[in-house]
Amino acid sequence: MRNDLLYQIRCLDHAPDRIVLHWTGGGPEPNPVDLSSYHALVGQSCRIYAGVPIAANMRRIPPQTSRSEYAAHTRGLNSWSVGVALCGMMGAKEGGPYGPHPITEEQMYTAIGLVAAMVRTAGLPVTAETVLTHWEVQRVMGVAQPGKWDITVLPWAPEITADEVGDWIRQHVSAAIISPTDYLPKIRPLSQTVRSPGGEAPWRKPLDSPHRAE
Numbered sequence: 001m002r003n004d005l006l007y008q009i010r011c012l013d014h015a016p017d018r019i020v021l022h023w024t025g026g027g028p029e030p031n032p033v034d035l036s037s038y039h040a041l042v043g044q045s046c047r048i049y050a051g052v053p054i055a056a057n058m059r060r061i062p063p064q065t066s067r068s069e070y071a072a073h074t075r076g077l078n079s080w081s082v083g084v085a086l087c088g089m090m091g092a093k094e095g096g097p098y099g100p101h102p103i104t105e106e107q108m109y110t111a112i113g114l115v116a117a118m119v120r121t122a123g124l125p126v127t128a129e130t131v132l133t134h135w136e137v138q139r140v141m142g143v144a145q146p147g148k149w150d151i152t153v154l155p156w157a158p159e160i161t162a163d164e165v166g167d168w169i170r171q172h173v174s175a176a177i178i179s180p181t182d183y184l185p186k187i188r189p190l191s192q193t194v195r196s197p198g199g200e201a202p203w204r205k206p207l208d209s210p211h212r213a214e
């Protein structure tokens, strides 16, 4: 699914302006409502899901547009915005407790690897204007997001404050772009990630090699 998302970005006429990171406020894997609200979702299994086609938001979306025609992930800032969500935080309270499905470290590193690949494919720089959390949208872009606190807490690292989470994510996204191998041990090697739209990955070809032992 990761390669499907990157392929979608490669096919766009115009690169996205930004990627906004969310949590779904739902269960550990996406339900149909979650899938219709974001472009990419990362489950707590570290599976990556494609939701609404990215191209649906790569336009100026008029205010009266039906929510079924695009991913309505960030109020007032959906045009040219890609929405990536970590599944979880159902029933979470600001300040804790974070409910039965708090977002996890492994899930976050999977999302970071995905976002790194997306910005690299899109040719986007990594700044507070281009890779930001939903919570940061109000502060950075000046578009009010009342009641939205995703992502202001990393439940496994409570010492990182709400103000620091966005920078923490951007540092890791930048590092994942520069030195992707550092991230490989943390990113679960999913079967989906080795499948390209054209078929089997070339490194599976040795099965057909004429040199194989008979």
Ligand SMILES: [Zn+2]
Residues within 6 Å of the ligand: 021, 022, 023, 073, 134, 148, 150
């Ligand atoms: Zn959000």
